[in-house]
Amino acid sequence: MEAEKESVVLLVEDDPGDQKLMRYALSQQDIKSHLEIVSTGEEALDYLERSKKDQDVHRPHLILLDLNMPGMGGKEFLRRVKRDPTMSDIPVVIVSTSDSATDIEDSYKLSAAGYIQKCPSPDELRRVVQKLVHYWFATTVLVKKTQETATSACQAK
Amino acid sequence: MDRYKAVVILLVEDDAADQKLTRQSLCANRIGNDLRAVASGEEALEYLQRSKQNEPDSPMPDLILLDLNMPGMGGKELLKALKEDPVLGAIPVVILTTSDSDRDVLDSFHLQAAGYIRKPGSLEGFQEVMRDLTDYWFVICRRVEHSRSAGKVEMSVS
Numbered sequence: 001m002e003a004e005k006e007s008v009v010l011l012v013e014d015d016p017g018d019q020k021l022m023r024y025a026l027s028q029q030d031i032k033s034h035l036e037i038v039s040t041g042e043e044a045l046d047y048l049e050r051s052k053k054d055q056d057v058h059r060p061h062l063i064l065l066d067l068n069m070p071g072m073g074g075k076e077f078l079r080r081v082k083r084d085p086t087m088s089d090i091p092v093v094i095v096s097t098s099d100s101a102t103d104i105e106d107s108y109k110l111s112a113a114g115y116i117q118k119c120p121s122p123d124e125l126r127r128v129v130q131k132l133v134h135y136w137f138a139t140t141v142l143v144k145k146t147q148e149t150a151t152s153a154c155q156a157k
Numbered sequence: 158m159d160r161y162k163a164v165v166i167l168l169v170e171d172d173a174a175d176q177k178l179t180r181q182s183l184c185a186n187r188i189g190n191d192l193r194a195v196a197s198g199e200e201a202l203e204y205l206q207r208s209k210q211n212e213p214d215s216p217m218p219d220l221i222l223l224d225l226n227m228p229g230m231g232g233k234e235l236l237k238a239l240k241e242d243p244v245l246g247a248i249p250v251v252i253l254t255t256s257d258s259d260r261d262v263l264d265s266f267h268l269q270a271a272g273y274i275r276k277p278g279s280l281e282g283f284q285e286v287m288r289d290l291t292d293y294w295f296v297i298c299r300r301v302e303h304s305r306s307a308g309k310v311e312m313s314v315s
Contacts, residue, residue, distance in 0.1 A: 082269070085267065088266075088267055088269070089263060089266035089267045090266075091266065091271065091272075099299065101301075101302055104299050104300070104301055104302075105247060105301045105302075108246075108247040108248075108249065108301050109243070109246055109247045111240065111246075111269040113249065113271040113272070114249070114271065114293065114294070114297075114298045115298055115299045115300075116297055116298060116299070117299055128297045131289070131292045131293050131296060131297045132293065132297065134289045134292070134293070135272065135289050135290065135292070135293035136272075136293075138289065139272070139274055139286055139289040139290060139293075140272045140273050140274060141257060141262050141273045141274070141275055142262070142266075142273070143262055143263055143266050
């Protein structure tokens with residue numbers, strides 16, 4: 001139930017170590033969020049499909065996306081999300097080890113809403129994620145407002 | 158070299174007072190920035206056409222701050238045109254508006270806005286918002302490297 005009040009983040013990341021680091025960094029913030037993790041682009045698409053029908057599968061307010069993953073890569077996933085009008089409004093932020101100019105440019109051309117380079121230090125990642133959550137969950141008005149109004153209307157406390 | 162690399166922000170805003178507030182708030186920031194302001198969607202497109210031609214007086218912006226309600230071409234129309242352009246489509250566009258209508262928020266994100274900020278009423282509020290914005294886009298996010306080398310080389314030689 002908590003997730004309904006919080007911002008929901010979907011992390012698409014195949015590396016268990018990086019999953020753990022991101023979970024830690026998000027848990028250390030003053031702005032709380034609910035984190036869902038999937039390991040591949042295919043799983044992420046499946047998650048998003050389920051979130052349309054199943055109320056217990058929370059539609060993410062923000063997607064954090066790794067680029068290099070087995071199977072469908074991050075760019076292909078991004079392309080598909082942005083092509084589908086039922087999910088193209090969800091901001092997708094790239095979180096990748098790659099610092100290649102091509103990856104950065106491709107991602108922005110595919111309408112990524114930011115490109116963050118992975119940092120291996122938990123403390124550094126915590127500071128980076130602090131700026132990320134402040135921008136997305138405090139400064140920016142997200143589409144969630146619309147949905148929360150709709151959800152709270154049908155929820156008798 | 159770094160001091161020549163001030164980030165370029167294009168502000169598309171018809172209200173002179175809001176232009177001033179944005180400029181003041183950005184100046185209070187640690188991030189060196191070169192703010193270019195235009196007053197309409199049409200002017201923004203003209204500016205960006207010049208950027209595409211590599212004209213040194215119109216550097217390609219790293220970020221666009223876009224008001225929604227403007228006379229002539231509105232913010233959404235400009236956003237749509239930018240995202241359809243193969244070169245300009247890579248520039249992140251953040252909406253900066255007084256509107257908080259659900260429709261405007263949803264439309265903007267569908268048109269691939271990279272953020273939606275309600276204009277705060279006070280200078281303090283503006284500074285806070287601009288700090289969060291520049292921290293995100295210019296401290297933690299990587300940016301597309303635009304070819305501004307011509308101008309840079311000239312400056313470092315002299």
